[in-house]
Amino acid sequence: MTQPANANGRTLNRRDFLRNSLSQGALLGCSAAASPLLTPVTWAAGPWDHRLVVIILRGGMDGLDVLRPVGDPDFATLRAPLLSSGAAGLDLTGFHQMHPALAPLLPLWRRGELGFVQAVSTPYRDKRSHFDGQDLLEAGTADLTAAGRDGWLNRMLQTVPGLSGQTAFSVGHDNMLLLRGAADVAHWSPDVALSLSPQGARLAELVMHDDPAFHDAFLEAQQLMLARATSDGLAMDAAAADMMMEQGGMAVTSQTDGRPAGIEAIAHFTAERLREETRIAAFSIGGWDTHRRQVRGMDQALGSLVQAIEALRTDLGDVWQKTAVVAMTEFGRTARANGTDGTDHGTGGTMMFAGGALRGGRVYGDWPGLSEAALYDRRDVMPLGDVRAYAGQIMRGLFGLDRSVIETQVFPGVDLAQAPALHL
Amino acid sequence: MTFDPILAEKRFGYGLSPIAELAPATSAAEVLARVRGPDDMAVRFPVEGFSTFRERLKTAQAVQRRARRAGTQVAKAEADRQQKALQRAARQGERAWLWQVMMRRVWTRDGFRERLTAFWGDHFTARGKVGVLKRASVPYIEDAIRPHILGRFEDLLASAVTHPLMLHYLDQAQSVGPNSIRARRKEGGVGLNENLAREVLELHTLGVGGGYSQRDVRQLAELLTGLSYTVEDGRKFRNRFAEPGAEEVLGQSYGGGPARMADIRAVLRDLARHPTTAQHIARKLAVHFIAETPPADLVAALVDAYRDTEGDLSALYQVLLTHPAAMTPQQQNLRLPAEYMAASMRALAVAPEVYHQFGRGRQREQFIVQLFQRPLAVMGQPWQEPLGPDGWEEADASWLTPQGIAGRLHWALEAPVRLRPDLPDPRVFVESALGPNAPETVRFAARAAENRREGIALVLASPAFQRR
Missing domain, CATH: 3.40.720 (Alkaline Phosphatase, subunit A)
Known part of the structure; x- marks a missing residue:
């Protein structure tokens, strides 16, 4: 049976994943919200290839x-x-x-x-x-x-x-x-998309900062939304994405009007x-x-x-x-x-x-x-x-x-x- | 430990309201007195009870019969059209009742009653699986649960477990004893169904791992045969379905004479009084109201109260409200999505009239869909549609997911301005929604937000508001 581990031979769970990918951002304190935007999610090989x-x-x-x-x-x-x-x-x-x-x-x-x-x-x-x-x-x-x-x-x-x-x-x-x-x-x-100003996103990160479960889930949500926004090219053009990254907020707007x-x-x-x-x-x-x-x-x-x-x-x-x-x-x-x-x-x-x-x-x-x-x-x-x-x-x-x-x-x-x- | 009215309003109700008349009760005794008092909210914001809802089922059944007998395509098409209209009306009803349920939570002085109704409605989850019956959850809770939240657990158990919607949901209505009159006459499509028996033991009374065997499940299923319903009469005992002879459940023998409802009542009563049930119910209440891992002394005190009073629920509530563990300031539980919405609307004092400003008919339905049903589905709690008879998960981890959190924040950004166009000043709102102990970070965020909309959303999205 395939051994499920990443390339380092260490198994990871979602929380580890967040802590790892955000360790840089954490040094920046409250502006950690910027981190997932600047650090694309990269992963070692999954447990399977199929x-x-x-x-x-x-x-x-x-x-x-x-x-x-x-x-x-x-x-x-x-x-x-x-x-x-x-x-x-x-x-x-x-x-x-x-x-x-x-x-x-x-x-x-x-x-x-x-x-x-x-x-x-x-x-x-x-x-x-x-x-x-x-x-x-x-x-x-x-x-x-x-x-x-x-x-x-x-x-x-x-x-x-x-x-x-x-x-x-x-x-x-x-x-x-x-x-x-x-x-x-x-x-x-x-x-699921948020129309939050960069300032709003920073403040949301701030109010959740001291509750690790909230904080992790929120940061992961931001990553997922950003991944979608940049890949489908509809929600945000490149210039807007650049601006967002500079400002460290998120301005993804809902495409679907709640549908x-x-x-x-x-x-x-x-x-x-x-x-x-x-x-x-x-x-x-x-x-x-x-x-x-x-x-x-x-x-x-x-x-x-x-x-x-x-x-x-x-x-x-x-x-x-x-x-x-x-x-x-x-x-x-x-x-x-x-x-x-x-x-x-x-x-x-x-x-x-x-x-x-x-x-x-x-x-x-x-x-x-x-x-x-x-x-x-x-x-x-x-x-x-x-x-x-x-x-x-x-x-x-x-x-x-x-x-x-x-x-x-x-x-x-x-x-x-x-x-x-x-x-x- | 002194009673903290603000904490109690969050933990046992739907949180704080800016309306002076809705100020929290100042003692545990007052909380209980309010629950014992008249049910003002049921009068002010009525929803359809199941006895009324049954009229819809009767009409639907009559139309169905006509459709089956219809000799011509025209007659069949007409019956189909009527069927559709009935289903549409029930769906509209369901959406209107959602609003009424929310309004009760927003405008009550008696939040504990509403929370208890939701809690027991979840403990005894029942859903319709077909047609009009799919919309019956709120009517079932109104009739079978709400009037019984203060009495003995055994009465609540009997009311829920023998209710037509439960008999339908857990396939009891068609369960036929293998040696019953019906089976012996080979009337086709007959057999024993263990579903309700299993869930009564596993979910409603003893709890999973409650020391019962497959044999107990089977015996209880045989004992329950005959327990059925008709659309015309509601609950009905069908002698022809009943398995003859005595059954033994947890070492106790029931029946033996002519099959009768009284034996079913007896086994339910004994199950309710079983010490393992006391443990299960005590723990479940403590988990729901206090903490995912509740203090052992609190659970023990609840078990004692249960045993001493033979399951008088008000005695258990008394313990919950007065035990030192009930007033620990740490907010250890997360509000589930529907509770979160209700608490947000209460903090915003959303007016009942808003509903009427959103047009009529289809438009009004869309308002409920957009502001409640879809967001609840995104947050993971589609309205009255739990996946199984075990109801909603209590564990925070099931709800504190990226999608769940994003869904809540999204709702907090989009819904308040539609529910209350004159949004309050976030600096005032942070105090009225969270009370005097609002965390400094949330106060700061409310001050620093770019606009009212985001300021309000940040308060509602804060863990201090989402936890209790």
Whole structure:
């Protein structure tokens, strides 16, 4: 197993990190606020070289619409109301087509940087509630009564001693169960911004100075906001940044007028952290609960997912080759379109992945068929694979974790042999 | 140890107000007398109780039935439209009640009552998972928690645990005994659900590590079968769901005759009176009101009071308010985000009329979203949406994060000027908000700020204000 330590062989936590990066500033007393602005965060190598981004698709993504098994004899009939309008699908394997809204990702598929797993699900069955389904997806346990109050990605972190608080980031407003738990995880939403004058920033630092917990958190927040402001180039031009540094304050203004950060902002921020010491990030995308007018709903939701993947790929540069992006949802939807040009909550669904670290360009998993007898409960895609086994294989491949650790602690009771190795 | 009215107002209420009539109580006895007195705030700033809220559920259920039976697309579309309208109305209600809850905290002379309501509402976290019911948290707290904060713990426990929202939240309503009439007739989709039983033991009474076994959980779950509700009648005991025979919980046998509600009441009463529950509740109160690591003698005194009075909560509050550890000047606890907002608004004496100045309908909703719901989510405490039945974390480390701190400072910069356009002079505000012992650094910052807006924000962002 990889030894998690920085290049000096010493493990660091978030507080150490702050004390170290600010030790220069501390000598300057109350003007320490200037320090993070002048000292870019630099980090020795993280515990791993690979990056994992987990995107939770909230609302139940219709896997049959995203990855269309057009070669299945029953598909066209079941889906007629959804296929009559909207653009045609994009051929992938002859048997499968991809939703047209994913067109920008077609080059990734061709390069083997985009792939799918069909007919997968969590162990959640029958009640089809978003609330419970998402809890189970993020808890990663066999059922909800067994679920603790932590998420599987956090449990994975717990198995690796000595990680820093920056190793994993939960991004956005969503307080994700996926990353909740005993392991220290950073959390940030890029729409948090302060319009404080330089004088105001200095005074804020002053009033927090004698309370170390406040002081550390405030300085770290300043760093995160500055990192974003200088990288996206929107909040502050170079001249303003220079002036800010000279004055030792912060004048980052809110872009978003109090609205939640858009998916692009979240993806840009995520990429930025992944280029630094962060190795694991998670965020969520909503809008998949397409009971009505699914054609329009899917265009929007998939548009967000495409934006996120494209922003990550562009911003990560060569790091993209070491990155795995995994998008998973709480359940699939009904095989048959409903009466309102949509679909209802189902069972088996589709998992999507992208990134240079995984073996894409193919569809994984067995196909149960869509005949009435083959459906689950005569209505949903029959799940043949456990989404957790695939996630487990990916983590095993990326981070060199022991199979037994994944099967007992991260996903208790899951047999990884159900899924193939997906990493390169 | 003498009673410090200002410290007590911060520690047991929502902090200081500049309004003379809202001056702190001058003794522990007066604090308790105010809680025992009439509930003025519930009258002045009403919120919907669950019994009224249930009418919304009844209508929603009727519409749902119509939708299912609808023979035509037109009829189905009409039912969908009605469903949406009901959900919208409930959402508007939720936002209006948020404002009312805040106003109670701002204008009360009885801050301890509001804090206790929030504390017990969190201890007995319950949330709706679907449709209109998602908005039921405040109505549940109003009916099931608020009237019981002064009585015995066992009454509060029974009120919360048997409430329809709790039965829904923790899946009790559909829990069916494996040998019940319903299961024997194979009516489909039936099974025992341990969720409520487990949380009653783990969260509500004994506490995690409270010396119960999986067998106790299972037995309690079987004993609880039958405890259910209907939208029409509220709580309802369903004989057909009940597991026949006696159950043994913590070595004590219950039931055996015909299944009945009385056995469930008996087990809840015994659990409430269990010494381990006394320990759990005593410690939780001390952690919430005094310090993350509370002094052992304070916890011991609370346990004694609990045992001596069979869980009379007012006896516990008496200890909390008069024990020497209650008045240590160190501010060891952090205000959680919703409390922080309320304390800020109290310090600013935000007028109730502000709400009406922000337009009507959609506009007014946006006001609540922008000034409260989104900022609370950024700070990590989305309104009435804790992640699990264990409610909100108490540990400072969960809240003193970069995002949490930035969110608070951001709110302190943006919200006050909208809530009170004639912002007070920061030099005056620092005294009225923090009292005579305001730290010199905060006074300096209030004087040195470039403008009122930043001056006010700096006072509100100071640890001296955010801690209590």
